[in-house]
Amino acid sequence: MKDSLRLTALLLGVALLGACATNAGLRESNNLALYQAHAGEPVDSFSYYGSISGWTLLGDTTLAVWPRPSRAYLLELHGPCSDLAFAHAIALSSRMGQVHARFDDVTPLSRGSTPFPCRIREIRPLDVKALKRAGKLAQDQSAPSGT
Template structure:
């Protein structure tokens, strides 16, 4: 219940700050964090992703299946992440582990980019996240009184 109240307050704050149909990077990160569960040691990974979303230079969301996603918080800035054209994950025996595995960024520049270490893995509540995103978009497009 406390988590639901915190998430609701955060969403209302984000809605109040939103002035266009697009969220800032910080707003996106806060939205994803509000809908992420407790950190876990690892996550399943079968060699390909269903999708991914960069959240600035220190976090990203990855979909391992259409209905299953995780918030990956990195141990430091990953400067190429906001410009990545593709990403990969290192893994061991079908699992990606926090503090051991890395995000590999494929960018537009020549040569290999530095790998980015995963500090935390948190499961995402996809349904609640989509509802909150839709609510924020609707709040951002409503007219405000002068």
């Protein structure tokens, strides 16, 4: 009986973890589509003054970075950068105040692990104002109606 109960609890736990992973993956996918819809044409580089205002992980090969609160870029990497999912911060390499596609890297920073840089394949500027409006609209539409 105890073994049957343990097996049931284990299966329930696995199912719940799978549901969480699926929801997180779906949310990540929806966010990526939103950011891609508000991204401009690829550019070679952007100005970078040594720090970022924020960043958002959008998949294992994509993230958005804010070098300033009013300026953001969608970065597509040259392949999966699995350490990004566990990073508490990131670092960007740059040359003479510019981050370049195909030459610079995003480095995930985590406690207790060796950072491995991930090469930037493509940089696309984001329309921050439109992204905020679209995000607000999406939040309003997903809020429960009525009280």
